[in-house]
Structures are given as structure tokens and as C-alpha cells.
Amino acid sequence: MNLYEDKNRVFMQTIDRLSELESSFAIPHDRNVLLVSGEDARTFLHGQITVDVTHLENGQVRRTGHCDPKGKSWSVNLITPVDDALLITGHAVGVEASHAQFKKFGVFSKITLEDVTTAFAAYFIKGAEAESAVASVFGELPDTTMSAINTQAGLCIRLDLPDGGLLVLCKTDHLENLQQALSDQGITLYPPAVFEALQIQAGLPEISQPEHIGQFVPQMMNLQALNGIDFKKGCYMGQEVVARTRYLGRNKRAAYVFRVDQAISGIEHMQLEKQLGEHWRGGGTILKAATIGQESWILAVLSNDTTAEDTFRLNENPDAQLIQCDLPYRLEE
Template identity: 40%
Template sequence: MHTSWLTAKSYGQLSNQVQGPFIAPLPAFDIISVSGTDKHKYLQSQTTCDLDQLNDDTFLRGAHCDAKGKTWSVFHLLQHHDELLVVAFRDELSASVAQWQKFGVFSKVSFASGQDKFATLGIGGAGAETLVSRLGFKLPGGNGRLSRHNQGAVLQLADEHFMLILPKADAIALLDSDYPLAAPTLWLKQHILHGLCYLEQPLIGEFVPQMLNLQAVDAISFSKGCYLGQETVARMKYLGRNKRAAWILQADTDEAPAAGCDIEQQFNENWRRVGQVINAVNINNQLWLIAVLPNDITPADSLRLKSDSAPALQLLPLPYPLS
């Protein structure tokens, strides 16, 4: 785990047993600042979100695809003074930035690591809004909106589920305060239950955005101008070519499968590979995961994790409709 601002001692004191609202450091999420006169135009041509919809009170959820429409990263993007900040899991952000830098040499745009300036944390749990207010922020007022305080920002990803961007010094000081602090896994469980995901190294470039349900969480604009991979993304929508989606699953097991692990479905007496784990977290021998599976899967289908113990997986309802 990347711990540029979180010490091993601080990390070791975090717990999954916090009841009620909590703040969880997210040291595996990185931030890139994008500057230059062409920053808006360039990212508009590279991502699925519409930067024309960005303002001081909103953030964008989006994806970066390759020319074939396969997803390299799922990110959150916001304005910060004269810069744009892109927040994503470290693996996918590194992959996208490498491509953006490669193809951005002909544009007036530059990319700089934000690790020395900012830290990313999550706020969640029942009553999470009380912590947002306690930190000095106004409530954002809805999914896709943000609130600012001093040099920080809090992004509302879903109900009672927030991402907090703070100056690094403020984040370090927060860890020494009396706020209820939790391990990142507690926030990730909530992220999964909201049907949200990020890409770890084995899955970068494997899925079109609709396989990750990004159209259902306002991460794809179908009305903006051209962008990399748009032809494939549009074909999936208008021609009905997409046959897979991200689903939430749960199991009673001590296993914690890595990204890319196989999921099998029973057909008569045989088991056949039908999908892959995207993100997973195990808390107190309860496994929660989000996985790409056929989009016609139902709770009546028998599913299991492909492993030595092969625990049965229960399909949970998504918190949003698929379209």
C-alpha cells in the first residue's frame, strides 16, 4: 500500500469495527494536477465525461479509454484554482497519466503529482453528514456535488458516502484528532455496496465503460463531442452490443480474492467461468465484492468464487437501474 502521508503506526491503529460515521484514509488513491491553457480542451478529448458541465460546486465522475473503448481508469475530476485535479486509484491513474503525457506533447497541458500537496480520505457510515459538517464543510447537497472549505473539498459520491480531499498537512493532523477513524476497507465495502468500482493493475484495459456500469452513475456523456474510444462506447449504447455489467456479490468466507479472480456459474453438473472480480473486501469473514458478469444474471443462478474452498456467492441488488 502506498503510504506517502500515512505512517505504518497510524495505519496499524485503524479498525474495521467502527460503528456509525467514520473517516478513513485512502492512501492507495492518488491525485494528479492538470494545468496549462489547453487542459480543459485536452481532457475533453480524452475522457467520457463532459468538462463543460464542471463548475465550482460540482465534480465529474468519468473514465479514460483507449482507442478501442477499453477502460484505463475510472476517476473523479474537480477544479482547484487554475488547475484540474484528477483523483483515482494509484494503478489506474498511473496508467492514464502515462498515456495523457504521451499524447499531450502537442497541447499546452502538463501533469504533476499531487501527492506532496494533497491526501485523499473517505467519509462514510450512517450519519456521515455529521462529520462533513464537523469538519467545517457545508453539505454538498446531492450526488455529483462538492463543498469547499479552506483548501479542501468534500465530494458526495452517493448517500452517506463521500470522498475528502485535504492538504496533506491537514490530513496528517486529522489522524491525531478525536474523529472516528476507520480502516480503508470499511469505506471500500460501502463503495462496493453503492455499485462503484476502481481498476487495479490486472484489469486495466479489459472492459468497456458500460461493463463497469459507468453509464448508470453519470460517468459517460453521450452528447459531448468526440473523445478517445467514443465509437465503441456509443455502439454499446445505441446498438445494444454490451452483454456484461458489474454486479454486487456477498459470501460467508475468509477469502479475499484479488482483482481478476474468476467467478463461475453452474450449468447442470458443470461449472463454467462467467466473470471476474473487480474489487473485493473481507471484514470479519464476510466477503463483499463487485464483479463483471453477464448482464442477464439473476439471484436464481448458482455462482461461486473459483478457489480452493469455492464459496457460494449471493447476488445483491444494485442501488441504481442499468440502462
């Protein structure tokens, strides 16, 4: 049974496994939101991130990376035009890291950087009934994958998860209407960890730990397989390294998904070890992890010649069985 408590608080359901999700649901979660506006906004960002910003059309959404001069990623985010600005949204760790760099490199450009995180409430929406509730507040919904609509109620993006879903950035002055619409439809709410697990299951990377800033070339996180790198665009921060990684075959790592059929506290800070004969060696870095009920999910950066026959374990919980899951996309350079 769904439990909703007046206007001030909403109770959320818990589940043991992703397989227990209902067909229609909503997940409130945290997303940072940065607006970049001004006369030079597009040309400035075009010289900073991995996708072509100058030709980004209204209603179009892209995954993108932001790299340092050595091609290592500060962040992996979503970007889309909104009114006369460009909106960037993603995990707080990555967005804040990029915001700091934009301030530094944008000092001579005619741009305005505005952190508008507190102006929005973020929801992941899945299923026809939940989408109907959103439509009753927003007036319309985006039709195609990685497209967006911008209304008085906020921004709505149709994401590229295998089973679909919407990222809703609802303006706070419309939040009560959205919560009421979800309640009226009897939509189940799940906690943020469920959304994190769904993203991991879909192989979607983010920089969510401060120690991972500046550690990974975008291809190590599979960004090229998610249409997040335009290799033919003009110069941008770290482009030479990103290009060499592709054209000279220098990338030796990629991100892989694992499931563990138990809840493991602090799993995001552990390391993976790979079995080599009778011994174990350092095998990879956990990029993202989420635990829900009796299940943990891991997105880990490993050697890109990893196969389903390879065996891995957690360095701090070696008895936990790691089950490698198929990526829902092809790893292509």
C-alpha cells in the same frame, strides 16, 4: 473504544461485517490525485474522457472513464474543477495509467500534468458527528450529491453512495487539525478495506488491478448507470466503440455485486464460474474485491442477462457461498 495514539499514529477499529459499522466514522485510505492545468486543459480532457469537461461547473463532480482507441478503459475516476485546474482522483492503478496516456497525447497541447498525491491525505467520512468534525476544519461542507467545496484545508466531495458520505482530500499541512477534530469527537476509524467494501456494496467500479487496464468498455462496469458517460458530447478517445456499444446493443456484460460470509485471502485474483446444469463454466471476472473480518465483497463483470436465480462459485474456493446483492441503481444503456 476508539484508540488514538499521539500525533504520529492512529489506531483503527476492525469489524467482521459491514452491518457492524457505527453510525458515524472515518476511514483513511489511499487515493491518487492528478491536477491538469493550462490553457488547453479543458479541451484536452474533453477529447480524452467520457464526460463533457467543457461544461463542467465549479463545485460539480462527475464519475468518468478514460478509454483507449478501442473503447477499453484505462481508468474510472472522479473529476472536478479546482481553482484554475481540473482535479482527477481515483485508485492509483487507474490514475497512473491515465497519467501516462495524458503525457503521450498531451504533448502538443498547452497543459501541465502534476501528480499531487503526496500533498493530500484521503478520508471517507460518514455520519453527522464525523461531518461536524470535518466542517470544523474545512469551514463548510458540500450540500448536494456529487458536489464539492474547495478550501484552504483541501477538497471535500459529497459522494453518490446510497447512504451518503464524504470523500475528504485534506492537505497535509491541515491533517493534524483534522485528526485532532476527529479524535475530539470520538470518531471511530476503520481500515481502508472497509471503504473498498462499501464502494463494492454500492456497485462503484474502479480499475484497481494492472491486468484489468484495457479490458473493459465502460458500460461493462456500469458507468453509464452512474452518470459517467455523456453520449451526446463531441469526440473523445474510444467514443465510436462506446457509442456503438450503446446504440447497436453490443454490450453483453455488466458488473454485479456479491457477498461471501467468510474471509477469503486473495479473492481479487480468482475467477467466477457459473453453474450450467450439472456443469460449471467460466462465468466472469472479479473487478474489485475486499475482505473485512468474516466477510468478503466482490464486484464482478458478468453476462448482462445474469439473474438472481443464477448460481456462481469461486474457481479456487468452490465451497464458498456467493450471495448476489441488489445493485442500488438501474442498469440502463
